[in-house]
Amino acid sequence: MSDLALEDALSKRKSRGRIRAFDAVVLTLLILAIWQAVGSWTRGIAVSPPLQTLAYLFDLLRTSMFWDHASATLAAFLLAFALSALIGLALGLIFGVRRFAGEVAEPILAGFYTIPKVTLYPVVLLIFGLGISAKVAFGVMHGLVPMTLFTLGAVRNLPPVLVRTARVLRLSPGRTMLWVLVPACLPDIVNGLRISFSLTLLGVLIGEMFSSQRGLGFLLVSGMAQHNVPLSTAVVTVIVAVAIAANALMLRVGGRTTRRPN
């Protein structure tokens, strides 16, 4: 998938020590300054300034209301992510090993990846009803396909000698997957998990924003509707921080798996 190639090219750039650290500080300050400028320029009707947001967030983190919504989102997200990861991994391995099935399935999956799935959310609601299962299903719809495609691509590009060795050793299909395919494809699988993580999160949040009574997406939209700007800005800040931290963590884990010699 093209996302992978693009990000691969990015991560190849080497660091340049101290200058880089200095630039990073400048960049952070610049982002904060822009945030502050937008906040004061609009007089707080859309975005509240950084300091005020942090203060509000600090209070918010101590209310049980916030944790109620956060745990609703977290439960839906974790379930959706686990389902996307496991089913996507299994499908990817199967489609990777069964070449013809993979050739049949890949364009369908890639096509599904590029359509605006939001429009399908009402169907999910009609099937699953209002509640956590609709959010989970919608999260899986977003996260499953990238996981499958990444795993499929990894298995397909594997040296054939690995699969042949497994056959010579008469490993059962399950053991072949567990002991040969998964370890050999690990870097791509971690990458797939990373993309799948962010898309599943997107799916769950969109579900909450469109129609739900609980969760961070709902809190964000209701903050907007009640003109409680610090609330919506604080929620956005939390989501952005969590997403970036998780992504950085998985980038690091992925980097470690690729660097390991054979």
Next chain:
Amino acid sequence: MTRRRAALFVRIAVLAGSVLLLEICCRTGIIDPLTIIPPSDMVASMIDRIGSGELNDSIASTFSTIVLAFVLAIGLGTLAGALLHRSSRLRDVVDPLLASYYSVPTFIFYPLLVALLGLGKAPLVVLGVLSAAPAVIISTLSGLDSVSPVLLKLARVHRLSPARTLRWIVLPAALPRLFSGFKLALSYALIGVIAGEFILSGTGLGYAISFAYQSFDNRAMYGLMLFVLLIAVFANGILYVWEGRLARRRSSG
């Protein structure tokens, strides 16, 4: 080639079979018609809706927004990518931002954009550009990286002017990567704009679907959904075929 054709054939058979199965399940009442209507009804409803002309305004507004966001994303993204490519220091700074950009669900900024810019077209265009432009920046960078130094030396040997180097050497060499960025940009712009209309807006096809859902008009909702999905598949399909043609021309010399 025969294998590819066989795969295509099976793929069409699988898709047709699924539609047929859905049709049968809906007609025999295994699936409640209040949940999903039969595919043939979806097609009929779509033709009704489009034919009646009541949606012409929504269609025009949605597509003009998507095209505007797509063009802006390509223009700004290519420009920013080219600038970043020239300054390695700037690029070192921006790299981590780009690497984590798509992990943030851009969509959560949409309510802020609405508050900032009002409920018109502007927040939708901004949302579309926000979701599409970084893909163009990343692919421009990787495309410019992929131009081999030998080609640039060749340009210097022939004393090409910078403009001609760009036209005859850099662009052709970087085109495949650039194109994959454009393809992503189109689907991201489409998803961003339609999703924005769907959640918080008063116009466009996304809003029409959400309105039909909220007024329990399933028939209209499925017709509109089918229309949007067909358009998305069609638009992506055109770029896909075009890309394949470019790749073939390249390999045949």
